[in-house]
Amino acid sequence: MKTKNKLVLALALLAAVLVVPALIGSSYIHSIIITICIYSIFAISYDLLLGYTGIVSFGHTVYFGVAAYVVAFTTVKLHWPFLAAVGMVIVVCVAISFIFSLVTLRTKNVYFSMVTMAIGQLFYVMSTKLYAITGGDDGLPGVKSIFPNKTVFYIAAVLILVCVYLFSKRLVNSPAGRVLQGVKENDARIGMLGYNTFKFKSIVIQISGLLAGLAGILYVNLNGIATPSILNSSMTLQILFMVILGGVGTLHGPVIGAAIMQIASIVLSGFTTRWMLIFGIGFVVVMLFFPKGVAGVFDRFSQPNQLRKE
Amino acid sequence: MKSAMKKSYRYIALVLAILMIGALALAGCNKSEPAAGSSAAPAAGSSEAAEEPEVTGPPIKIGLLNETSGAYEQWGKMELQGFFSGLYYATDGTMAIDGRPLEVIVEDTTCDVGVGVQKATKLLEDDKVDILSGTCISSIALAVMDMAAEKGVPYVINCAASDDITGANFNEYTFRTGRNLTMAAEAGLGFLNEDEIEGTTWVVLAPDYAGGRSGGESLGAGVEARGGKVLDYIYPPMDCTDFTSYIQKIKSLNPDYLCAAIVGNNFIVKFPQQLKELGALDNGMQYVTSIADFDFLKTVGEAGIGQIGEALYHYNCWDTPANDALIQIHQELYNGEYPDFWAGESFVGAQAIVLGIQKAGGTDGQAFIKALEGLEFESVKGTYIIRAEDHQALQPMAVGRIISDGNGGATVEAAAIIPLEGMTFPVTAPGRA
Structure with missing residues (x-):
């Protein structure tokens, strides 16, 4: 497709997403789409690591969860204004992701994954045990949404998602983004070319940490509570599923994956209580036959014939 | 390029394969048990349709958040079955109050706070339920109770036991008929x-x-x-x-x-x-x-x-008319099963909802709150008093x-x-x- 056509299509899609549910006016549908937007932002942030830098982190939900807890703690317990809480989230997410990258980037491949998983679990355990700060298993309830109603929240969430998408697109197509993709293809060669690969990796971990934190801020606004379940490693895996299902390394893939997972879980759980099983089998099928995810299937058919063969 | 891609895929595939096997094993363990909500809800729903004598008013909508699937689905099933038994008992089997039929909308929280909040949004804003009830999970109850209060809909909690629900996080729309952890x-x-x-x-x-x-x-x-x-x-x-x-x-x-x-x-x-x-x-x-x-x-x-x-509740521990009725109704509705654990709590919650609507003469939120505050009634464990100060039901314990x-x-x-x-x-x- 030509760039101009693509732009028109994207704008039409955006207009449809914004207008149609605003007309329907069901808060439930709005909250589903808000949830999809939140997970999409989270998944895009993960795709920056997995799809563009080749970093397989199993502790990515730390930023998401910590951001939610920081907002809940500062606004509910310390009565800070919301913007101050957001400032705190930025500071905390950058700090944690910087330390995270210092500790984990010394290891490679499967060891890297194991270390990130351990750090992720550390935060999860802390959330259940530091009762005075986190409220333990009950979580920290009582967060007031900054959006007056679900419709406003819905429009804001869609626009934030679009901004995050455009930002990420710009990032991966920038010279720095090319270096990141180079790191993914061949870490050593990029180092030989004179780039400080550690620095690039550390920066992308911090950027994706911030984006995940943004998703966490929206999550706690939507649900009004931060609980240990959002810090559990199963949350990271859920995001990993979304990215792989949608298509790794595509940026629009994670959005498709997040939407499919949300909608499928709602539709399937209406039919049977064993919906997780159906979902799991579906996932295995996608992994086996469509390794590039749903986005990969779309792209294959939207490209001219001669390109397809390559 | 390909080798790097393949490598990371291989790690992911390994982890996923292990998880899949785990999930399948878990699913296999649970296979012998019937699907919780799907079997329970229609059974009670059909009785609702069959027993209606004469409809003279709009239906009373009750939303029930329930753990129909997920880690606590056994608890969800207990709560659901006890709840319907309680409605059946309190309405003398008519499933109607003052000629208005009860319409119970059950939504599955899947044991997840986010989904629970989403379903609560649906019940409160789309279905516009008159009364909200349900969930065994305290964190979901804590998140939902604020939403219900915002919409001015009374929320009667049967099972979730965190002290904060009728303590630090108190709001006037939330009641709890079950016992809390201090009790x-x-x-x-x-x-x-x-x-x-x-x-x-x-x-x-x-x-x-x-x-x-x-x-x-x-x-x-x-x-x-x-x-x-x-x-x-x-x-x-x-x-x-x-x-x-x-x-x-x-x-x-x-x-x-x-x-x-x-x-x-x-x-x-x-x-x-x-x-x-x-x-x-x-x-x-x-x-x-x-x-x-x-x-x-x-x-x-x-x-x-x-x-x-x-x-908390075992049917052998109590010798009250309401407990006998709970056992009898539960066995009638659910293939001879005895009521288990949370059923003894949700039965009381359902009864309190019916009594509250009857006393308030309708489903107005404020009138319902007035009706439940200080309400004294007989149920499974004997006499219950809903304390006006914190909306916690005081009750005998076994x-x-x-x-x-x-x-x-x-x-x-x-x-x-x-x-x-x-x-x-x-x-x-x-x-x-």
């Missing part, structure tokens, strides 16, 4: 008179997590307040399977009572087994712990005989003892019933005391 801890010691505790020695054991530690501490505080002495607090990790070293320590301390706040299979099954095997109970030490559901009794089996402690059922299994009998007067505790809701 559970109080009842756990209630089988002894105060003078019987005075001068005795105790060891408190609980799994090492927030709930375990706070449960252990409140048990210990209860003992000390009554003049007992806690020799030690022991917190084995949640996933502990070998309790030998802890049991040796307990033996060397030789307390009169071993008091355990237990959660999880290891603590429920392995711990009492190992206590017996290592002879820790031979010199007269009494093991005190809470008694859970049928699955608990099945797994603990004969090793549990003699255990004593707070019993202390159960595990006995043999005569067929190699275990059942429960009431060791003591603590009357409602003995179950009062300070109001902790801010600004309401």
Whole structure:
């Protein structure tokens, strides 16, 4: 497709997403789409690591969860204004992701994954045990949404998602983004070319940490509570599923994956209580036959014939 | 390029494969049990349609958040079945109040806070329910209670037990008919008179997590307040399977009572087994712990005989007309099954909702609140009073003892019933005391 056509299509899609549910006016549908937007932002942030830098982190939900807890703690317990809480989230997410990258980037491949998983679990355990700060298993309830109603929240969430998408697109197509993709293809060669690969990796971990934190801020606004379940490693895996299902390394893939997972879980759980099983089998099928995810299937058919063969 | 891609895929595939096998194994374990909500809801729903005598008004919509799938689906099933039994009982089988039929909308939380909030949004804003109820999970209840208050819809909680619901997080739209954790801890010691505790020695054991530690501490505080002495607090990790070293320590301390706040299979099954095997109970030490559901009794089996402690609900413990009705209705509606554990709590919640609507003469939120505040009614455990200050239902509590059922299994009998007067505790809701 030509760039101009693509732009028109994207704008039409955006207009449809914004207008149609605003007309329907069901808060439930709005909250589903808000949830999809939140997970999409989270998944895009993960795709920056997995799809563009080749970093397989199993502790990515730390930023998401910590951001939610920081907002809940500062606004509910310390009565800070919301913007101050957001400032705190930025500071905390950058700090944690910087330390995270210092500790984990010394290891490679499967060891890297194991270390990130351990750090992720550390935060999860802390959330259940530091009762005075986190409220333990009950979580920290009582967060007031900054959006007056679900419709406003819905429009804001869609626009934030679009901004995050455009930002990420710009990032991966920038010279720095090319270096990141180079790191993914061949870490050593990029180092030989004179780039400080550690620095690039550390920066992308911090950027994706911030984006995940943004998703966490929206999550706690939507649900009004931060609980240990959002810090559990199963949350990271859920995001990993979304990215792989949608298509790794595509940026629009994670959005498709997040939407499919949300909608499928709602539709399937209406039919049977064993919906997780159906979902799991579906996932295995996608992994086996469509390794590039749903986005990969779309792209294959939207490209001219001669390109397809390559 | 390809090798790097392949490598990362290989790690992911490995982890996913392990998870899949785990998920399949779990699914396999649960296969023998019927799907919780799907079987229960239509059964009650059809009775609702069949029993309607004459419809003279718009339906009364009740939203029920339920753990139909997920880790706590067994609990969800208990709550759902008890709830419908309660509605059936309180409306004399008509499933209608003053000619207005009851329409119960059940939504599955899948045990996830985010999904629970989403479903609550649907019930409150799209379905526009008149009354909201349900969920066994405290974090979901805590998140949803704020939403219900914002919409001015009364929320009656049956099962979720966190103290904060009718304490620190109190709002005027939320009621709880079930017992809270403080009441559970109080009842756990209630089988002894105060003078019987005075001068005795105790060891408190609980799994090492927030709930375990706070449960252990409140048990210990209860003992000390009554003049007992806690020799030690022991917190084995949640996933502990070998309790030998802890049991040796307990033996060397030789307390009169071993008091355990237990959660999880290891603590429920392995711990009492190992206590017996290592002879820790031979010199007269009494093991005190809470008694859970049928699955608990099945797994603990004969090793549990003699255990004593707070019993949230077991149908053997209560001799009241409402309990007889609960057993009878539950068996009628659900293929002869006895009501289990949370069913005894949600039955009361459903009854309170019906009584509240009848007393308020409709479903107006404020009128409903006025109707429930201070309401006194007879139900499963005898007399209940919904305290006006913090909307917590005060109620008698049972202390159960595990006995043999005569067929190699275990059942429960009431060791003591603590009357409602003995179950009062300070109001902790801010600004309401």
